[in-house]
Amino acid sequence: MDKQTVESPDRRGDHFFAFPGQRTDRWRALHTATRNWARGSTDQATVRAALDELSGYEGFFAYPGRELLATLRGRIDGNQSGAAAGLAQRISESILTRSYKGDLGDWQSAEIVAEAPPDLNTPTMARGGRHRPYFEMMVVAPGAASRGESIIAQTRRLRRPEDSFIYETVPVASFEEAICAAILNPAILAVTIYEGFDHQAAADLPVLRDFLATAGLDAAHVAGDDLPLSLAGALKRIRPELDLYLLSDRNVERIAGDPRAAGLRRVLYAVEELLELHLCVLEGIDDRFRTPFFDNLKKYAMRPISTFHALPIARGKSVFKSDWIRDMGEFYGLNIFLAESSATTGGLDSLLEPTGNIKMAQEMAARAFGADHVFFVTNGTSTSNKMVHQALVAPGDIVLLDRNCHKSHHYGLVLAGGQPLYIDAFPMTEYSMYGAVPLSSIKKALLDLKAEGRLDRAKMVDLTNCTFDGHIYNTRRVMEECLAIKPDLIFLWDEAWFGFARWSPFLRPRTAMGAAEAISAWMKDPASVDAYEAQQKELGKNPSAAKLMETRLIPDPRQIRMRVYQTNSTHKSMSALRQGSMLLVRDVDFASVEAQFHEAVFTHASTSPNQQLIASLDVARRQMELEGYGLVANAIEIALDIRKEVNAHPVISKYFRVLSASEMIPAEYRQTGFSDFLTPGTDWEDQVRSMHEDEFCLDPTRITLVCGTAGFDGTQFKKMMADDYDIQFNKTSRNSVLLQSNINNTRSDVANLIRVLLEISNKIERDLAANGENGRAAFAARVKSLMTDVPDLPNFSEFHEAFRWDAGKKTPEGDMRSAFYSAYYAEGCEYLPLDSPDVDKRLKSGPAMISANFVIPYPPGFPIMVPGQVISKETIDFMRKLDVKEIHGFERAKGLKLIRPDHAKDHIRK
Template identity: 55%
Template sequence: MNQDVHSEPQRTLSSVLMAASLRADQWRHLNASARAWADARPDAAAKHRARCQEQLDEVLRIEHCWAYPGERLLGALREALDQGDAASFARYAQKISAAILSGDYRRDEQVWSLDDELDRTTLDALPPDIGGLADKPYFEVLVVTPSDPAQWARSKDEMRRMRRPEDQFHYAAVHAGSFEDAALAMMVNTDLQAVVLIDGFGFASRHDVPDLKAFIARHIHVDPDELRPGTLALTLAATIKGYRPELDLYLLSDRAPEALAGSDEAAPLRRVFHHVEEPMEIHLSILDGIKDRYETPYFDNLKKYALRPIGTFHALPIARGKSIFGSNWIRDMGHFYGTNILFAESSATTGGLDSLLEPTGNIKKAQEAVARAFGAKRAYLGTNGTSTSNKIVVQAVCKPGDIVIVDRNCHKSHHYGFVLSGAQPYYVEAFPLTQYSMYGAVPLRTIKQALIDCAAAGNLSRVKVIDMTNCTFDGHMYNPRRVMEECLAIKPDLIFLWDEAWFGFARFNPLHRRRTAMGAAAALTQRYRSRAYREEYDAWKAKLGDRDPADASLIDERGLPDPDKVRIRVYQTNSTHKSMSAFRQGSMMLVWDEDFHQVEGPFEEAFFAHTSTSPNLQLIASLDLARRQMELEGYALTLKMTDLALKIRRAVNTHPLISKYFTVATPEDMIPAEYRESGLTDYGPPNASWAESAEAWDLDEFALDPTRLTLICGAAGFDGTQFKGLLAERFDIQINKTSRNSVLVQTNINNTHSDAALLIKALADLSREIESRLSQEGSIGHQVFADRVKSLMTDVPDLPNFSRFHDAFREDPNSASNEGHMRPAFFMAYDEDNCEYVKLASDEVDKRLRDGPDMVSANFVIPYPPGFPIMVPGQVITADTIAFMRKLDVKEIHGYHAAQGIKLIKPSTLGSRRATSM
């Protein structure tokens, strides 16, 4: 995707992830060609001019989607080309390209002018408030209008006259004359924050963009032949809201605004105006809409609090910084952190700071803004990471005896949540990726089989929650809408907990959003309330009749929930700090629960139980700010990080030297074929266009998040832990997660092309070093290297599945369902008289495996990597688990100390419990 445009002349909108990225590349290449023309010998000038003409034509295909550079600069550029003025063409091309790449058009009024000197007319045309431009956030407004394009300049003049020095923001207008042009601009222009719809425009584009319809069709499914007369503006409003829900929408119509404003069709609109009778009100409304998203209630108040002269007589000496700046010994702390962080500290909940435990003021407003931004019904802020958020949700929705169908490989916080709540986990297994010593995600058939088994055992009424990780650490994305629909067809009141710790950013672009919990909750709510769904369900039920939830044939059936019984009850946790601009441990709990009134009290109790009465004020403020940033620029940032990840994938896997020793795992590598119905093997040409990749995300059971790159390092002779340390020590590249033969490279909104270049350079340097070393070594050295690679890439241990809970911790040992009482097993280990230890390498372990009695784990045992519990309290330990532990070469294994051995519950203790329970 980062090929030179000259080598890929047929590259279309549909072949790239982000048209804005394509635009920047095209301007960059045009700038290079313009310089070449200006520097060319006379005999080569015609060839270079022709190339500039070709590239300018390509650039201008969609340049109407942005306010900058505007018609004046583009006109000057075209005129210079027509007149053969290479020097002027190169000057304007460089000016425009530099401003687009740097974003200076948002801050510097000079980049809008034709010449180096300020052009007063041009300044009046867009940037307001000379001298204060850099201090005011800039955005663009899309105006969709039926008026003649010749009148658009006049419209811009009228909008300019509305501006005032006291305006908090400044904006420029972009005009579109049709549904298709507006849809294209909405998708590619990441500067857009508001859309003004003037009733009466048509559907088809006036521009000659050959692949425009294909580009739009892959995102927007609107058949112009099926539109009712007079509904095009409202249809466009609904379309925009579905694709970019953060945008403010305004409708100007000559229809009765009173009746229109009260209709369901007007729900996506922020405000309805009677045509253009109140231009100043439109201007103020646009600014007010931005202000609503820009406001950070808690952070704004914290800044005010820090400016007040406050005497602190509470238990936080660090507040106001006097104990630090007046110290002879820790004054450097104040110099390092500065004064603001100290002035903005307090243990008080007065003075407008509000209480996280009982929010009534600005924290409550901040949580409401979070719910709006993330598409939830409710939102709660967490200041102790998603580890605590998960325990809060589990404890809120589960009570002792409830069954939770849960991925055994989920984060340990879920398992501890079951211990705290007394819920009984029914562990289900993800598909294994043995070659990488990691697991994928849990197949839908496996989840449904667990429900069917519980129904067969008479326990379906006790199944309360489906608990899954989406996306997984390694990038496996579920299809939450499909999972929830098929499970709700078996049990219509299920609660779903989706741990999206690594996936919080996904809300803010339409590509990832389709794979999110909140996106699925909204889609299913709308679906089940529609008349069309009821007709679909009635036809399905008439054909199949009432189905027994224990019917084994349900495993292969695409079931439909009863619209009269189904309830959408979805909880999503996200580690805001992992993918957004929040301080470490900042987390959010998002709720879409139609029966939240049933759990509101328990949720409050769980929140009280796990939340500090002295939460960190800076964490709360950073969550407030992270929401602001994502709501205003998350669309641009998340598309950019995805585009960057695809470029890294391509650069590594197509590099002739790097790819000998390092590769980025593809969707084909990471997802078995039976879960990729589309047949997608990898992202980007020549494997698939982004259009085909997006279609696969709609179709396939599992998809791979392209921003999470599993970089295989075993072929270079490095294990994951070793390679992680090498990258940090030699190249200043930080990596978090590793496996036996890989590291995880994840792009985020913080990454730049320079970061990508640093990684590629490091891989190239290491590859050259390996080549050089091998070239100087004889056959023995080559064999040593080959043996090392074989041990990492081929001789990998099998991954152990969850075995079962011991009969002492099961209500019915003969039941087909696999749930167990983990809580009593966990607390048995508190009494050392109940426990024994066996050494992993001892003969006793093999004897117990062969002859019994069963070895039953007394605690959690979690190796890092891979990071999932291979033993949980009450689990019967089997031979494959022991074999896996014996082959592990990692140093960090939580819950296991080699000097002591494996901690077990004594058989005598198990026998007495069984006798008691029976």
Template identity: 60%
Template sequence: MSLDQDTTLPLDHLVSTMEARLDAWRVLNAANRAWAATGAATGDETAKQAVEHQLRCLSSLEEFYAFPGRQFMGSLAELVAEGDAAAAARLSARLSAALLSKSYHNNPGEWDSDESSLDNADRLPPALNGNGGDKHRPYFEVLVVTPTPQTKWTEVSREMRRLRRPQDPFVYELVIVGSFEDAALGAILNPAIEAVVVFDGFHFASQHDVPLLHRFLEAHVPPGVADLTSEAMTPALVRMLKNLRPELDIYLLSDRKVEEMAANPELACVRRVFYEVEEPLEIHLSILDGINDRYETPYFDNLKKYSQRPMGTFHALPVARGKSIFKSNWIRDMGEFYGLNLFLAESSATTGGLDSLLEPTGNIKTAQDKAARAFGADHAFFVTNGTSTSNKIVEQALLHPGDIVLVDRNCHKSHHYGMVLAGARPVYLEAYPMMEYSMYGGVPLRTIKKAMLDLKAEGKLDRVRMLLLTNCTFDGHVYNTRQVMEECLAIKPDLIFLWDEAWFGFARFSPFFRQRTAMGAATLIKRAMAGSDYRSALEAQHREVGVDLDPADARLLDRRLVPDPDRMRVRVYQTNSTHKSMSALRQGSMILVCDQDFHHVEEAFHEAIFTHTSTSPNLQIIASLDIARRQMELEGYEMVMKATQLALIIRSEVNRHPLVSKYFRVLDLGDMVPAEFRRTGMESLTGTDWTKAIESIWNDEFVLDPTRLTLVCGSAGFDGTEFKGMLAEKYDIQINKTSRNSILLQTNINNTRSDVAHLMKVLVDIATGIEERLAAGGEPAVAAFRGRVAGLMKDVPDMPNFSRFHDHFREDTGSATSEGDIRSAFYLAYDEGSCEHVKLNSREIDRRLKSGPELVSASFVIPYPPGFPIMVPGQVITTETIEFMRKLDVKEIHGYQASRGLKLLTPKALAVQPVMRIEVA
């Protein structure tokens, strides 16, 4: 990969820079070996030219990494220029191996350019090698932006190395650049960079020809930065670096009035300001202190200390300290399996440094504050029994009985139960369907706006409390969160947003998807509120459609609406299944809050925590949430980019493989998102001009999370459940979600290229087996196979929409809006006399669908797949819902017992006037 390539590079090349770099080194190695074996001996220049070409491709990229660095790259270029093929091959092999293994992180010998030292790495003096004993010290790199001439950069690096001390907890090397654009390139391309030191006076333009990154820079850099003065360019660079990678520590060095700069609000995100280089040791110590601030895990650190203390346990937890296990004749194997530390770190006490999850005041509070910083929130709360509980905590805290909630009908069942508990009235919103794959996408913004405007027309807008959406959906649909919130706030300025980002927590650490997270979008909205763009756009809106938006004005549905910055309140909540995409133990979850009015609901919020949180939370889950935050702040950028790249590799390899693609296909953007929601026209996540991909991510109504891959298996004759079972039992591949004719694969920070290779081999083996069976079975086998495929891919049941709540659970039966009293329906079903059961395939069902009385569900009915309620308590059951259930071939349907039939509320119970209604708040 070369930085001076044209702008038509696919998205793959941008997210896969780290792997592309290693691949480029492997290509250089191969070219060097070929040259050493043949070219040098025969005098053939072709082999040498191949090496020179690959070396040129690498040289500009390597400017942004500390290793191999200028000295090694210069030595390699000299060897090639001199025609010493053997030495060039040895050196490139050595450097490639060090990069692949990352041995240069801890082995100082890798930094010695003398070939004779390869077997004697300790020759480097301690001041340079950074060797502080046997303890592993994490390695990172520091980006230095300076106007200092390149001829002095090597000396700058040496000066900083001389400051190393054996007691330093970390080791770092410098990457030095001289311009605004090169600083951006370094932050994007090099995930090992953890801190940035900015010297005043740098220039704007890169020393490289970088057209491929101009579009990306334009998205982060306001117009005209190139024309700014040196003084104004520094704050612009700081803001851009923080937009790209918020986790970076930034230090500023200047010969100007540093006291004024330190107090400048535009430089508030700078960790420390120094007066030029009068205190190089303080700069060094500050860099280490900044990394240590992220590295520190308050709860996990205290739990480790606690586990090593001699404790007498007189509390109700026999497994604490492990004596009941390791001294047992019968369960000692449990201790051998889990290890001693697990039990030494168990306790039911909240003293001795362990703190209380219900009322944290010590290290849990500090850990939560660090998590809030890492995820861009005002507050963070740890939850140890999953995001199902996180959702119910938020809903109980914020919703009053009678409040109206706009909610995706296909959201996780915990939200439906949360509304039952809170007594809220759901208005179910329909997502767009993908009938052929038996799944739903997201809820169009037009649908959301129409529901709000209808409620306004009915005089009920004041009761609308919350919009609740899943971002991203199980299948990977990601909303344009900022646009959704801004347009909804234009209609109702105090609307609360709950974004269920159970599967999307990792996106905070992707510069591409951060702005589509709840917290990322909330930050952008708050920042925009202070600017003039809102006000000028609002004035234009007032002139066109009036000040008070008229629900009867059809233009409002398709016009981009602008909120009033003087009236709107940014009230955003995000629930995050940390365990689903980060290194947390199962059921580790977080609630993230960005709410300008949180002080008004804080007491209710804590009361909801008391309601739903166990008084005996799992200490190991709390510690793992602390650890997950540390990892994502320090290496999340690299790991998320790698997970994204692996997903793109799978998409590309499956869909282009000549055999595998005959029977399997990974659905692409054009398959999963209708054209009306892709104004940029982008259809594929692979092989697409990445500048168009960035434009799509920035602007389209829906995009796909690339790490979630829907693999169609129906075209291979397998339904989703069958294929999932076969992968697990025969090939040791585990997946989670299925549909009628597909399975969902997902890459995460745990996956490697070896995993991808294993998956591809399995798919090739399965496809080969299909070919062999069809060939052996002849025409009858082919005909049977085609019939099976047609049944899975074409004879698919229509996806039923939510019908309506029965009039018994409606306050105003003449209303055009659809909110219903789900709580009353839920608890009415507790009365056995109010319920009946009717078999699904009975004539009674068909008769009542045709002639009445209406069938009204007494419970939630949730088939897996698709995994969302197709019936909720109080819902009128329609022919479409019954037909869908009859065509389902899944075994797991929550809320339905085939032996008894559908649980319904009886006509008699529904005829009785309700004794009590929940009063509207």
């Protein structure tokens, strides 16, 4: 790459995340500049500067390529304003619409297209009416800057009409350029590495070098023969889905046997026929493109099958031959009915005991998500969570559980008989929501159990990552410090909202599977034992609990049993149908629990799973492996765009604002001092350091929009936006709503949201102006009631002594299962109206009020009462101040359902 034309990327973190959109915007800006030049309203220097701004990065993309860029620059330098404007427009529109993937004319200037015959080697998605997906392959080779065109031509000559895919080549000449290309270009799906390339780019890239050092990807100390393997390792850390190929003219057998070559798909002898490389590249893409179950389901749907099983809707005859429900068939189409069956043979498979294409699909999902095993679940992640609890938790086992987690975890413990030891997350009282559970609270609970000689009963730590509102744990640190106290703890990370994070190099380390992989690699490093021994020497024999609490504990790598389970709602962040979920397993002891795990599957999974749900899980995996990196990057860009536009708008920001990381996470949990993605002066290094070091980070795709300052409570605002503006949200709080950007969103969605918020803000301004002082006072009072007069959030109180029959003195676990089922006896229960004086009397003088069931207000959506819990004054105050209509487990006409005190005493005697 030309040193004079390459510029360092902008240090601003939001600019990095927004690069794909910025590239399009810059090409549109160049087109506008050339058009204005042709019209005489700007000058040649302005146009040349706009092209220079683009050129530094265009070498990392196959299109428009060096030929077109050189042609465009020649027209600008030759003062051909009209011709330059025409070519800039064509390139800009092709990048925006992605037509270059299928239109051969997009790759050449108009003169060349007119003069040259059609080139069968020019990329095109369609050949003979057949769709051929397009991707790009990076070639890292010495001298790529000077012989790039030769490399591109060489790979084009390898194409054959029968190839299922088509690709273009991106040549780079250095380690640094390869990293930059992999980060910035999501179309790169394969990398071919030749030996002999440089470490440093010819151009000055100081920001990239800072980024590499901060992310731990710097290889400046690596030289000679180690550089290709060092690059392969770095690329796998950034984008593990990439297929990597190493071409060497040395002892390829020795290289292939090097442990560091484990991430390479193939090692090839460089002087052999390159067609072998071409075939390997296509095979690698096909390996990810295959969807075993979906492919077989399509074939099944095309077969003439007579069905004599209990599924009348299969084949669609009962629908399309009906005079009364034919419209359903017309709405959904024929294929959905042709693909229905109760059979598990004849090309299909059984979800309960897969041996064929479902088994293959799950194995491919395990590869994609970095797990040892993956189970497809068609009843949602609620079922996935209950499966884990039933398989791993026995009656009497203690589970450290976030009190604010999804209700499926609480119900799972009721079914399994595990005893929850509830630990509270940090409160965000101003917004009527909780954050995440501090590590100090988790460690204290474990150390308290240890002090009472009951640590052996602690089976599992169960946490939500990320939370509904976007709080992300430092999963590696949590697991390491817990394993330092109890080396065989099991971890269940509910990542229902976070499954997409696997495809972001910034978020992946904070996923359960990403952290488990990092810890497993650390355990194999001899330095891990040295680090553990050094800390043990420093701590001394029998260190106090206080000392352990203030120390960042290092586990003994020789004792760790890495047992990690992750559940993700694939349908919540990927292209799967509703209720599609995956259960990911990375458990060194899985063989010992596999039988009971399958029993849990038999217990909770439907014996009639939906074929379309299974197929969508298969397809979702394919999409994420092949384009997930770019899709997630776009989702982050969309989210940052919303944050910026809302908070910077002169009118909207008066009444609405998106909460920053510093508002969502207390400073004590942001050790690096990171404030927000858009804080002036924040750059790549700040964000990367925060992701590596801070106790909690904020998922950028989850956007808490405060609406209380506009006079709306969350439920009211959500309904108005859906009813009046066709904009849908999900979660609300007393004074906010949660927006989620995902792989489905576009910049048009952002524009529509901003337009609507501005319309609402303008209406508020008109109403305030029209209603005078009284109207402004009423508005201020409404805002105050929503933003200031908020109820305190109640922490978990305690289990009643009747349901703590074998609990310790210092730890708050209880037998929730017994309490749950004791409420099945009507004579043992009573009801008290919430506003009854008897409630206040019993709070003051007793006897204690014992909750008979789960009580879950929406919002905030977590159980403020669980079976067997002693109801506290804080809980009653909170319920009385709630103004929400939906409270699961509470019938206002009857009141609180309680376990009678005498019934509880009978339980103690039993």
